[in-house]
Amino acid sequence: MAEHTTILKRVTGSISQRPVLAGTEKKRPWAAYENLILHVHPRKVPLEALRFTRTWGLGGMCVVLFLLLAMSGMLLLFVYEPFPEKAYRSVMTIQNQVMFGQLVRNIHYWSANFLIVIAFLHLLRVYFTGAFHAVRQFNWVIGIILFTGILFSNFTGYLLPWDQLAYWAVTISTGMAEYIPLAGSSIQAMLQGGDETGSATLLMFFTLHATVLPASLLLLMFYHFWRVRKAGGVAIPTASEAGELEKPPMAATLPNLVLREGVVALILIAVIMTVSVIFDAPLGEMANPGLSPNPAKAPWYFMGIQELLLHFHPVFAVFLIPITFFLLVIMVPYLRYDVARSGTWFFSKAGKKAGIAATITAVILVPSAIILNEVIIDFPGWFPTLPPVISDGLFPTGLMVCAIVTFCWVIKKRTASVNNETAQALFTLILVSFVLLTITGVWFRGEGMGLAWPFGH
Numbered sequence: 001m002a003e004h005t006t007i008l009k010r011v012t013g014s015i016s017q018r019p020v021l022a023g024t025e026k027k028r029p030w031a032a033y034e035n036l037i038l039h040v041h042p043r044k045v046p047l048e049a050l051r052f053t054r055t056w057g058l059g060g061m062c063v064v065l066f067l068l069l070a071m072s073g074m075l076l077l078f079v080y081e082p083f084p085e086k087a088y089r090s091v092m093t094i095q096n097q098v099m100f101g102q103l104v105r106n107i108h109y110w111s112a113n114f115l116i117v118i119a120f121l122h123l124l125r126v127y128f129t130g131a132f133h134a135v136r137q138f139n140w141v142i143g144i145i146l147f148t149g150i151l152f153s154n155f156t157g158y159l160l161p162w163d164q165l166a167y168w169a170v171t172i173s174t175g176m177a178e179y180i181p182l183a184g185s186s187i188q189a190m191l192q193g194g195d196e197t198g199s200a201t202l203l204m205f206f207t208l209h210a211t212v213l214p215a216s217l218l219l220l221m222f223y224h225f226w227r228v229r230k231a232g233g234v235a236i237p238t239a240s241e242a243g244e245l246e247k248p249p250m251a252a253t254l255p256n257l258v259l260r261e262g263v264v265a266l267i268l269i270a271v272i273m274t275v276s277v278i279f280d281a282p283l284g285e286m287a288n289p290g291l292s293p294n295p296a297k298a299p300w301y302f303m304g305i306q307e308l309l310l311h312f313h314p315v316f317a318v319f320l321i322p323i324t325f326f327l328l329v330i331m332v333p334y335l336r337y338d339v340a341r342s343g344t345w346f347f348s349k350a351g352k353k354a355g356i357a358a359t360i361t362a363v364i365l366v367p368s369a370i371i372l373n374e375v376i377i378d379f380p381g382w383f384p385t386l387p388p389v390i391s392d393g394l395f396p397t398g399l400m401v402c403a404i405v406t407f408c409w410v411i412k413k414r415t416a417s418v419n420n421e422t423a424q425a426l427f428t429l430i431l432v433s434f435v436l437l438t439i440t441g442v443w444f445r446g447e448g449m450g451l452a453w454p455f456g457h
């Protein structure tokens with residue numbers, strides 16, 4: 001018992017003893033909800049799983065944001081009209097004539113953007129704790145589908161206000177699909193529901209955004225949770241690795257886990273409310289298909305791809321590179337690893353060092369490559385007789401692949417003893433590079449998509 005208490009204090013610090021002791025018949029104020037809650041959670045969870053830094057509450061935050069989106073979205077539906085001549089005016093009505101309309105729109109907007117960021121952080125947490133190894137492999141794939149669904153939900157919602165920002169961001173993004181080899185034009189037409197961004201696009205995006213996507217996300221989320229539960233909860237280091245007892249000490253879910261989830265949810269809701277009160281969701285002039293803004297940018301989460309378009313031939317920028325990256329990420333759990341260990345942050349000390357080295361490499365290489373490509377490198381000019389797909393596609397891609405292979409080789413030589421660390425470093429390098437490309441596209445591109453200082457003139 002004394003040993004149990006010591007571990008308990010060490011792991012969680014603040015857990016109250018009373019409810020932890022299974023079978024103690026004390027008064028339970030949550031009794032009325034116990035049945036409901038225990039449909040989602042098991043009766044007891046390992047103490048180690050309660051430690052905040054194990055999950056940072058990120059999966060739970062995604063749930064809260066999804067609920068906020070569903071509730072605020074339902075309210076917006078009462079006034080919004082999905083037709084080009086009415087959509088913009090209906091959003092103006094929401095903002096100016098409906099009581100708390102602006103606030104509801106802001107909550108919807110900020111929850112949607114936070115959801116992308118938080119789901120991405122959740123993905124990072126799962127990856128860097130190795131929580132994608134057996135028995136959780138397929139849940140990683142479900143997670144990636146969820147993340148894609150979140151991006152698509154955000155994208156379809158982006159068009160709905162029908163202002164200049166929305167119209168041109170969607171036109172730019174669907175335009176990128178045209179470069180996909182062979183099926184490009186058909187995919188673009190399918191995404192737009194016709195030859196151009198128009199009433200059919202708006203109605204289709206609205207239907208996807210308000211019915212198909214949320215319903216699919218909800219179903220997938222339940223499946224995701226069910227698989228977490230089937231896997232025995234979140235990944236924790238196994239007893240032998242942690243050098244602790246064979247059977248991990250457990251804590252009652254109620255109130256320990258549920259209380260912690262409640263606190264995280266309340267703090268998150270407070271943050272979203274505060275941001276929504278201070279910052280209004282953007283709304284530009286009404287869409288004008290004849291007047292494109294300069295620069296015309298895709299939504300921020302696609303800016304990494306738009307930035308790639310400035311450096312690679314479109315077939316590589318919008319198709320080959322993103323598809324390869326996407327497939328690699330989906331296959332993460334199915335690659336060959338020397339050790340399949342879940343629950344330890346960054347796998348090992350060497351893994352952490354390799355990850356830091358990857359981050360520093362990306363922070364140096366990506367901006368340098370962008371600037372070099374802007375001012376010095378000009379493959380199409382140097383090899384004017386070659387087709388652009390080779391001079392502007394194959395050549396820079398070849399350079400990039402050489403850089404990646406050299407990086408992996410150096411990491412393997414210097415830090416890694418098993419291939420887990422090299423794989424983790426490679427994942428970090430690619431991810432940080434993509435984030436840097438996105439940041440460049442969002443903040444460092446001005447008129448004509450030339451390089452510019454953010455907020456400067």
Ligand code: HEM
Nearest residue numbers: 055058059060062063123131139140143144146147234235
């Ligand atoms: C709507 C989006 C998502 C929701 C609501 C969600 C929710 C959750 C929750 C509540 C958990 C358990 C506790 C926690 O980690 O906080 C979890 C675990 C997990 N999630 Fe997600 N998630 C989402 C997206 C993703 C994404 C994008 C990935 C990555 C590809 C992912 C992969 C996983 C995996 C593999 C686990 C098990 C981790 C473990 O056992 O430690 N999820 N998710």
